[in-house]
Amino acid sequence: MAKGCFITFEGPEGSGKTTQIAMLRDFLASRGLEVITTREPGGTPAGDRIRSVLLGNEIGCLEPETELFLMLAQRTEHLRKVILPAVSQGKFVLCDRYFDSSMAYQGFARGLDPQKIRDIHAQFLPGFLPECTVLLQIAPEQGLERARHGGRKQHDRIESEALDFHRRVFDGYNSLARNEPERFLLVQADGDPLQISHKIIAGLEKRIPVPGGKE
Numbered sequence: 001m002a003k004g005c006f007i008t009f010e011g012p013e014g015s016g017k018t019t020q021i022a023m024l025r026d027f028l029a030s031r032g033l034e035v036i037t038t039r040e041p042g043g044t045p046a047g048d049r050i051r052s053v054l055l056g057n058e059i060g061c062l063e064p065e066t067e068l069f070l071m072l073a074q075r076t077e078h079l080r081k082v083i084l085p086a087v088s089q090g091k092f093v094l095c096d097r098y099f100d101s102s103m104a105y106q107g108f109a110r111g112l113d114p115q116k117i118r119d120i121h122a123q124f125l126p127g128f129l130p131e132c133t134v135l136l137q138i139a140p141e142q143g144l145e146r147a148r149h150g151g152r153k154q155h156d157r158i159e160s161e162a163l164d165f166h167r168r169v170f171d172g173y174n175s176l177a178r179n180e181p182e183r184f185l186l187v188q189a190d191g192d193p194l195q196i197s198h199k200i201i202a203g204l205e206k207r208i209p210v211p212g213g214k215e
């Protein structure tokens with residue numbers, strides 16, 4: 001069985017991660033590959049409970065460190081129980097948010113030292129980074145507008161943060177991508193979803209041999 005592959009999707013709220021993950025899943029499945037889709041926070045029963053604390057409006061303000069430790073707790077469960085086993089079984093794992101979200105949100109936007117976030121991951125989690133991270137690029141205003149009109153009546157706890165917070169997330173992602181150009185695939189996320197999907201597939205095919213594709 002071919003070695004599996006771990007691909008993450010990152011980007012501001014409403015950038016189209018959920019939409020594009022579903023399209024990539026269908027494409028890979030049409031090539032006969034085994035694909036699972038998952039998300040953070042979440043991905044396991046405990047992770048889903050932690051998600052409701054992290055995103056619940058009724059929770060109010062959390063200390064940045066509390067957010068970080070909750071993120072790490074759900075990631076530990078998710079990585080050990082879902083992601084690593086699936087990849088070792090040869091599956092493609094498409095994950096909606098991962099390590100870079102902790103860097104962008106708890107680090108760049110909430111003000112925790114990004115290097116300390118890196119260090120704590122290195123100390124407590126298996127060092128496992130995605131083969132590729134698709135960074136969907138959209139102005140924070142436009143993403144929030146889309147998220148607002150996406151059928152959900154209420155913003156979650158993080159979406160409700162001020163525009164300045166979302167700008168720091170956006171800038172944080174760009175800075176992460178500049179430091180690791182070989183891992184990040186930057187894709188403009190405005191325009192026709194199908195065309196965006198084609199760009200993602202073309203970018204991935206250059207980096208990862210997708211069985212059944214041009215190699």
Ligand SMILES: Nc1ncnc2c1ncn2[C@@H]1O[C@H](COP(=O)(O)OP(=O)(O)O)[C@@H](O)[C@H]1O
Nearest residue numbers: 013014015016017018019146147150191192193
């Ligand atoms: N390329 C696009 N152009 C316009 N609207 C889009 C596009 N991609 C997704 N959307 C819509 O924007 C909203 C947010 O998309 P979603 O995939 O849920 O983003 P995310 O998971 O990054 O928050 C949804 O209502 C979705 O249908």
Ligand SMILES: [Mg+2]
Nearest residue numbers: 017018019096
């Ligand atoms: Mg989503």
